Amino acid sequence: MQKFFSSRKLVIVIVCLIISFGLMTVSVAIRNKRSTPTLIQQFGNDIVGFADRIVAVPMNGVQHGFVSVKNLLNTYQENQQLKSKVDQLAQTQVKDQALQRENKQLKRQLNVGNTLTGYEKINAAVITRTPSSWASQIVINKGQAAGVKKDMPVVAGPGLIGTVAEVNKTNSKVVLISNTAENSNRFAIQIVGANSKVVNGIITSYDSQANRIIMGNITSTAKLTKGDRVTTSGLGGVIPKGIYVGTVAKIAEDDYGLAKKVYIKPAANLNDIEIVSVAVRE
Template identity: 30%
Template sequence: MGRKRGDWQWFAILLTISLVGLALHQAGYVNPVEDVALRIITPFQKGASFIYSLTRDSIETIRELQDLKRENEELRHEVERLTVENVRLKELEAENRTLRRMLNFVEANPGYDYKAAQVIGRVIARDPSGFTHYFLIDAGRKDGLAPGMPVVTERGLVGRISDVYHNASRVLLITDPSSSIGAFLQSSRATGMVEGTVEGVLKMRFIPLDAPVSVGDVVLTSGLGGLLPRGLVIGQVIEIDKKDYALFQEARLQPTVDFNQLEFVLVITNFRPFSLEEGGE
């Protein structure tokens, strides 16, 4: 009984204080106290608000950085993929240009049958007699190739088939020291022999001493000897060696074919070199 009376007394006291505080607030007597309290509390509220904003912004920044890192990685992979694709497309474009030029050459020279082949390995190897200049192509006996067949590009003569295997053939270049080709100057029609050298350059020898020769003259195969068709471009004169006491003059040639850039070649398959044994029969 006494405890209930005590509870009611505390309740009455609190209610009275509340009513008095409300009356004082309405009358404006507690405003100074509220001002002081707000002055004390406000800096803490601002600090708490700043810390909250800073924490929230930091979390957002970390999340954005993670997103940017992921996007950057995705973009890097995409750039790598596009780079590889661009290289592949450039290679296809270059290959198509080469094949188109070869097709134009074939159409401009319909008198021969051709077998297209890709250069699969260019080799310059030393043998006991000096340097040999040759490369391999990916066509061979199964494709109807035979030794002696001329090998050309749209720019001119490359060489001749020297050895034939089932799936490949070896092409001896015109720059090889063992190569000797009957040729003539397009301008003067003077004849001579174009030979390879150990250094890999071409020299036209046995040109008549009185024949006019000029730098820039085009040299073509003469067909003499029956080893090659007539009229295949070999190169251009870049230097002339003429001595009054010599029986013949010589010329240094620049091949029209760039042997360092060869990727595809054409083999003239319906030309067979003349054989003395076959001719005697």
């Protein structure tokens, strides 16, 4: 014990602790405020990102192999289900096209430029995931050079999965909506209820037990039903309008019985993400 806590070692430990807390505080502050990390950090991350591809690409290839075999086994059943949906889809698509054209014409007539709904997608592949219990975070292979900016929403498959938290030159970190930390989960979303009444709100937390996004503090009296679709509302910041988030799963009173709490079933599977798109508002 004498050897463990000699005064020299104690000083080293204390100095290390102070540096550690200092660095942690600074990096959290940078993460919350500035749009990009410091130049050295960015540079390092880019180099590590490049090296990571050497390992990540073959590993992802192996996974692809397994997934394809699994898909092959499910194909027949899936085919049956999809066939029934195809007719519906074609109809919706045609209608969508017609509406889009009409919308464009109307906008031109009214002299309205881009509205909140317009967005473009930057497609990116997932390189790796943070090996940590606390940060639900993935690293994607597009960064500043491709036009990604901090706080942009990220979509995978059917719906929203998270936001860009840190941008480097050629890769960026995406915090998933399943992250329960206080400084994430602030999306402006809306639900169109019965009689096309719109309920606006923000994502306040995430229930990891049931895999539900929670939209809290709703005082609106509009009637919501299970299965109503939830999209981003485009209010505040860089998130465009009309990105699909999920469907209403449950409506409950909040702890004090004053406001409502809506549980939303996310559309995207947060534990199986390979390709994502970053939505950029036009």
